[in-house]
Amino acid sequence: MDTNTPLAVMLESTVRQVGQIILGKEREIRLALACVLARGHLLIEDLPGMGKTTLAHALAQTLGLQFHRIQFTADLLPADILGVSVFDRERSQFVFHPGPIFAHLILADEVNRATPKAQSALLEAMEEHQVTTEGETRALPAPFFVIATQNPTQQVGTFPLPESQLDRFLMRIALGYPDAQAERMLLAGEDRREMIAHMQPLLDPASLLAAQHKVSEVFVAEALLDYVQALIARSRGGKFGAGLSPRAGLALVHASRAWAFLAGRSQVLPEDVQAVLPAVAGHRLRGPSGEADADALAQALLASVAIP
Amino acid sequence: MPSRASFPPLPAGHWLFAGITLVLAPHALHLPPWLSAIALAMIAWRWAAAAGRLPLPGKWILVLLLAGSAAGILFEYRTLFGRDAGVAMLTLMLALKLLEMRSYRDAMLTVFLGYFLVITNFFYTQDIPLAVYLFAVVLVLTGALIALNHPASARRWRAPLQLSALLLAQAVPVMLLLFVLFPRLGGPLWGLPSDAFSAKSGLSETIAPGSISELVQSDAIAFRAQFEGAPPMPSSLYWRALVLESFDGRTWSRLRGRHGPEPTLETTGTPIAYSLTIEPHDKPWIFALEVPDPQALPPDSFLTRSLQLMANTPMQRLTRLNLSAYLDHRVAADATLPQLGHALQLPEQGNPQARELALRLRSEAGNDAEVVARALALFREQGYSYTLTPPLLGENSIDEFLFATRSGFCEHYASAFTFLMRAAGVPARIVAGYQGGEFNPAGGYFIVRQSDAHAWSEVWLDGRGWVRVDPTAAVSASRIQNGIASALAAGEPLPFLLRTDIAWLKQLRQQWDAVSTYWDLWVLGFDQEQQIGLFARLGLGIVSWRELVWGLAIGLGAVLGLIAAFTLWPGRRPAPDKVQALYLRFCAKLEKAGLARMPSEGPLDFAQRIRSLRPELADDADALVQRYVELRYGAHASGDMLKSFAAQVRRFKA
Numbered sequence: 001m002d003t004n005t006p007l008a009v010m011l012e013s014t015v016r017q018v019g020q021i022i023l024g025k026e027r028e029i030r031l032a033l034a035c036v037l038a039r040g041h042l043l044i045e046d047l048p049g050m051g052k053t054t055l056a057h058a059l060a061q062t063l064g065l066q067f068h069r070i071q072f073t074a075d076l077l078p079a080d081i082l083g084v085s086v087f088d089r090e091r092s093q094f095v096f097h098p099g100p101i102f103a104h105l106i107l108a109d110e111v112n113r114a115t116p117k118a119q120s121a122l123l124e125a126m127e128e129h130q131v132t133t134e135g136e137t138r139a140l141p142a143p144f145f146v147i148a149t150q151n152p153t154q155q156v157g158t159f160p161l162p163e164s165q166l167d168r169f170l171m172r173i174a175l176g177y178p179d180a181q182a183e184r185m186l187l188a189g190e191d192r193r194e195m196i197a198h199m200q201p202l203l204d205p206a207s208l209l210a211a212q213h214k215v216s217e218v219f220v221a222e223a224l225l226d227y228v229q230a231l232i233a234r235s236r237g238g239k240f241g242a243g244l245s246p247r248a249g250l251a252l253v254h255a256s257r258a259w260a261f262l263a264g265r266s267q268v269l270p271e272d273v274q275a276v277l278p279a280v281a282g283h284r285l286r287g288p289s290g291e292a293d294a295d296a297l298a299q300a301l302l303a304s305v306a307i308p
Numbered sequence: 309m310p311s312r313a314s315f316p317p318l319p320a321g322h323w324l325f326a327g328i329t330l331v332l333a334p335h336a337l338h339l340p341p342w343l344s345a346i347a348l349a350m351i352a353w354r355w356a357a358a359a360g361r362l363p364l365p366g367k368w369i370l371v372l373l374l375a376g377s378a379a380g381i382l383f384e385y386r387t388l389f390g391r392d393a394g395v396a397m398l399t400l401m402l403a404l405k406l407l408e409m410r411s412y413r414d415a416m417l418t419v420f421l422g423y424f425l426v427i428t429n430f431f432y433t434q435d436i437p438l439a440v441y442l443f444a445v446v447l448v449l450t451g452a453l454i455a456l457n458h459p460a461s462a463r464r465w466r467a468p469l470q471l472s473a474l475l476l477a478q479a480v481p482v483m484l485l486l487f488v489l490f491p492r493l494g495g496p497l498w499g500l501p502s503d504a505f506s507a508k509s510g511l512s513e514t515i516a517p518g519s520i521s522e523l524v525q526s527d528a529i530a531f532r533a534q535f536e537g538a539p540p541m542p543s544s545l546y547w548r549a550l551v552l553e554s555f556d557g558r559t560w561s562r563l564r565g566r567h568g569p570e571p572t573l574e575t576t577g578t579p580i581a582y583s584l585t586i587e588p589h590d591k592p593w594i595f596a597l598e599v600p601d602p603q604a605l606p607p608d609s610f611l612t613r614s615l616q617l618m619a620n621t622p623m624q625r626l627t628r629l630n631l632s633a634y635l636d637h638r639v640a641a642d643a644t645l646p647q648l649g650h651a652l653q654l655p656e657q658g659n660p661q662a663r664e665l666a667l668r669l670r671s672e673a674g675n676d677a678e679v680v681a682r683a684l685a686l687f688r689e690q691g692y693s694y695t696l697t698p699p700l701l702g703e704n705s706i707d708e709f710l711f712a713t714r715s716g717f718c719e720h721y722a723s724a725f726t727f728l729m730r731a732a733g734v735p736a737r738i739v740a741g742y743q744g745g746e747f748n749p750a751g752g753y754f755i756v757r758q759s760d761a762h763a764w765s766e767v768w769l770d771g772r773g774w775v776r777v778d779p780t781a782a783v784s785a786s787r788i789q790n791g792i793a794s795a796l797a798a799g800e801p802l803p804f805l806l807r808t809d810i811a812w813l814k815q816l817r818q819q820w821d822a823v824s825t826y827w828d829l830w831v832l833g834f835d836q837e838q839q840i841g842l843f844a845r846l847g848l849g850i851v852s853w854r855e856l857v858w859g860l861a862i863g864l865g866a867v868l869g870l871i872a873a874f875t876l877w878p879g880r881r882p883a884p885d886k887v888q889a890l891y892l893r894f895c896a897k898l899e900k901a902g903l904a905r906m907p908s909e910g911p912l913d914f915a916q917r918i919r920s921l922r923p924e925l926a927d928d929a930d931a932l933v934q935r936y937v938e939l940r941y942g943a944h945a946s947g948d949m950l951k952s953f954a955a956q957v958r959r960f961k962a
Contacts, residue, residue, distance in 0.1 A: 306907030
């Protein structure tokens with residue numbers, strides 16, 4: 001029935017392989033992969049030491065992507081991300097030294113520790129898929145995917161991302177504590193860093209691009225759009241303080257496509273929308289008094305809308 | 309360098325190759341057989357290549373095929389231009405294009421070439437069956453277009469056909485509007501190549517023994533005639549075409565130049581009004597009843613001195629003319645014998661026996677009228693017979709006919725009679741035309757066929773002018789009164805259509821002829837005159853082309869707007885639609901069984917919950933939900949799926 005099956009099988013093994021590193025977090029891994037497939041960027045928000053970096057690293061290795069990590073600190077400057085031109089005495093001209101942003105998969109670690117200036121340099125690159133320094137525009141490699149991690153904002157010494165910039169991330173997920181069984185295996189198992197180093201890439205940039213293209217062809221029926229619109233409409237009134245933007249609606253459809261594709265289907269079902277909605281809409285929704293308990297809000301939204 | 313054909317994908321290929329085959333099929337009737345065979349072979353080759361059974365030919369094979377076939381066409385037609393050779397070249401090119409088709413662009417080009425070849429079929433005939441057939445071809449070609457552009461839909465053969473039919477149905481009002489309102493020019497919009505008229509049959513400009521009896525074996529229609537009042541007796545329906553006044557001993561032909569005085573015309577009674585619908589015959593003469601009213605001649609026509617009605621240009625299109633005729637008349641009664649010398653001309657030599665007979669008639673009779681009467685009596689009484697297959701005649705054809713063979717067709721009698729008259733000093737001439745016709749009660753008109761072709765004589769009698777004398781009537785009176793089929797013995801080579809005595813078949817044929825006459829008149833013959841007449845009858849007066857263009861623009865806008873409104877109107881979508889209604893019935897059945905779906909529960913989640921709560925229902929429910937998902941959220945929902953879904957819901961028991 002489905003022409004996407006071979007790719008879907010490959011992606012399924014990707015989920016399993018990453019799942020051997022990050023134990024007991026299959027759903028989150030799936031969401032991260034869907035985010036890549038939907039050509040979006042991922043924000044992981046959690047306490048330190050929950051495996052955010054490990055997830056990014058394992059994902060890059062399995063997908064066969066070139067991986068750079070940028071540790072965001074309070075004194076990070078835009079040039080540290082984008083690159084800088086240095087005068088070459090021998091050739092007597094300026095030579096551009098590309099910054100760490102020139103890679104397929106960027107891990108922007110603890111993005112809320114840097115100043116807004118450095119943050120916006122990263123976010124510009126995410127949005128445009130290109131970098132402009134010293135008047136010259138340089139394209140970033142394709143695929144280009146950013147995983148930013150963020151410590152919860154209550155922590156000392158952070159610059160929380162403003163809502164407008166949160167909106168640039170297709171999804172925001174939290175990893176959360178592993179359950180007891182997974183934690184036991186983690187504690188008993190071998191070093192994760194070494195395991196990642198020995199992992200075989202299952203895909204390459206070209207096949208990932210092909211998969212992204214296939215995802216954009218997953219069929220979205222009128223009936224499904226009715227459902228998405230009903231969800232958006234509900235979020236814009238009543239008990240929600242800030243509703244979903246048109247960009248959020250688009251993000252919801254794209255992410256649902258990727259989720260359906262991962263499930264080996266060629267059409268999007270309401271279940272796909274429901275699966276991705278907490279991750280896609282969580283960081284964009286606000287309660288009536290401005291509070292943001294993402295998951296509860298998303299579940300409330302889903303429960304309050306009947307599937308048309 | 310041979311290569312595998314990866315394009316087009318096979319479903320689209322089936323559509324395309326079927327469409328091309330269908331559009332070329334009618335051309336096989338007039339293309340040389342070898343060319344039809346080559347074209348068919350090339351299509352079959354390409355078809356097999358699309359199925360992966362054969363490689364596509366390399367470039368050099370294509371070049372050889374092209375050169376060889378083009379040379380064949382050149383040899384066959386001696387040209388590459390004109391209608392026949394042009395169509396042959398187009399056929400060849402289309403078949404060759406198939407063999408080098410490798411991309412989407414090539415395939416689109418092929419489809420459009422196919423559309424063009426649809427039009428070329430009308431170069432040969434424009435009748436209703438062909439038009440219906442070509443509609444079907446356009447349906448298939450449009451199906452090919454759909455299958456090429458939407459390969460997913462072509463997996464079921466019915467889907468492109470349905471869409472194609474829908475598209476064409478939407479195009480029909482536009483077509484009708486364009487047909488009625490598109491401004492017509494005075495003449496045809498473009499000329500057909502001259503060889504398009506080569507095969508028309510009809511009266512020729514000369515009459516020799518055998519020329520009409522050959523024509524009579526064709527049942528092709530020459531023209532149709534409709535009288536405004538009651539039609540005259542069949543025996544007075546002499547449709548006059550040509551007057552032949554020059555004789556060389558064997559062949560009668562038209563006399564060039566003007567001869568004799570301008571004829572005076574005395575008429576009595578009221579004229580009979582009638583209309584002729586003349587099939588194209590590529591000659592200028594008009595088959596008018598005697599004698600046409602000189603004050604009411606059709607436009608672009610004139611009367612010659614021998615009272616032939618001629619059009620200014622050869623009739624190459626179906627032409628409808630309104631005429632009127634005075635059946636009671638005297639023509640050139642005041643002429644004098646010296647003025648009619650050309651009607652007495654005979655060759656110096658030949659046919660001595662006939663000349664002798666003429667002199668004897670002359671000496672026995674008192675006046676010209678008696679000469680005529682005695683000659684007719686001769687034909688009547690001396691064992692002459694009327695046959696389509698007379699023996700061949702030699703040099704002195706009149707002598708041999710009169711004294712040896714004594715059997716012949718109308719041209720033999722007219723020729724012999726006119727010869728006798730001239731030899732006896734009575735001015736005489738031959739008239740060629742048609743006599744009688746079949747009355748079609750379904751349409752209220754006469755059908756005159758080539759088989760009604762006839763030749764008779766006119767003699768000039770002092771005081772009475774030119775008088776029609778039909779020597780054939782003396783031999784076979786029933787030819788004139790009842791038509792040719794009754795006058796000939798069984799076994800004569802008459803066309804089947806004239807022979808048939810089966811009443812219902814005849815009736816069917818007449819009804820069909822009435823329908824196709826309306827088609828000819830109102831569809832094919834819808835010219836500027838008809839268009840102006842139509843609007844005048846609708847009370848719109850004389851409509852200028854500017855108004856027509858405005859009407860066209862407004863009409864097209866309205867039609868397109870209506871179609872758009874009909875298809876895009878949001879209210880047209882049933883909510884909840886049929887699929888959803890069925891699904892809700894399924895949910896209602898489960899709810900009764902205590903398993904209610906939550907409003908925000910998706911179908912797969914619901915199916916999973918059914919599996920965990922009521923495992924015995926799970927298989928049915930899974931299949932049902934799977935079908936529901938395909939129908940409601942899938943890209944390829946179809947009516948068949950809906951039917952089986954409805955059945956599943958009906959059967960489901962919780």
